Amino acid sequence: xxxxxxxxxxxxxxxxxxxxxxxxxxxxxxxxxxxxxxxxxxxxxxxxxxxxxxxxxxxxxxxxxxxxxxxxxxxxxxxxxxxxxxxxxxxxxxxxxxxxxxxxxxxxxxxxxxxxxxxxxxxxxxxxxxxxxxxxxxxxxxxxxxxxxxxxxxxxxxxxxxxxxxxxxxxxxxxxxxxxx
Numbered sequence: 001x002x003x004x005x006x007x008x009x010x011x012x013x014x015x016x017x018x019x020x021x022x023x024x025x026x027x028x029x030x031x032x033x034x035x036x037x038x039x040x041x042x043x044x045x046x047x048x049x050x051x052x053x054x055x056x057x058x059x060x061x062x063x064x065x066x067x068x069x070x071x072x073x074x075x076x077x078x079x080x081x082x083x084x085x086x087x088x089x090x091x092x093x094x095x096x097x098x099x100x101x102x103x104x105x106x107x108x109x110x111x112x113x114x115x116x117x118x119x120x121x122x123x124x125x126x127x128x129x130x131x132x133x134x135x136x137x138x139x140x141x142x143x144x145x146x147x148x149x150x151x152x153x154x155x156x157x158x159x160x161x162x163x164x165x166x167x168x169x170x171x172x173x174x175x176x177x178x179x180x181x
Contacts, residue, residue, distance in 0.1 A: 043116070043141050046088050047161035048081075048169045054159045056081060056176060058104075059146065060088045061112070066119055068107045068148075073099040078177035080104040085164060116141050119148065 049057040056077055058069040071080040076099070084104040087093050097103030110121040118136050138149030138158075144166065148159045162169050 046164045049161045051159045053156050064112045066110050070105045
């Protein structure tokens with residue numbers, strides 16, 4: 001596939017990814033708190049990171065559920081981004097993928113509180129960032145960006161993500177595809 005074809009594929013998938021309604025993990029805690037995940041929110045959709053050190057990573061929001069995905073795999077980043085956005089669109093996120101095996105990787109799943117100010121991460125992150133305990137992280141949501149505070153890396157205090165259908169996100173994804181093809 002050509003660079004232009006890959007960029008066009010990503011651009012075509014982006015609007016559909018924002019229409020997702022079932023990507024997050026389910027758990028007893030998630031199902032017992034807050035509105036049902038099937039209750040659509042104006043913030044549902046896929047977001048891509050613009051933060052150095054986490055650039056290109058993806059967050060998918062569905063109601064009160066969030067899934068954080070790593071697609072950083074050098075030359076495979078464009079392919080993995082396209083794959084992740086397509087799976088988000090089709091409600092088929094692969095939970096056990098590994099970037100070293102040519103797949104995107106779900107870093108963690110979590111539940112967003114009713115006030116939309118924090119996330120209780122179910123796995124991987126946790127309070128000790130070892131994956132053994134759940135832990136919370138700050139969350140800020142606006143119409144053009146979400147910010148996850150002190151999430152998965154001690155060196156990054158805040159990860160900023162923008163909607164995948166925004167012009168800035170499309171340009172970022174096209175640039176990544178040009179660099180890695």
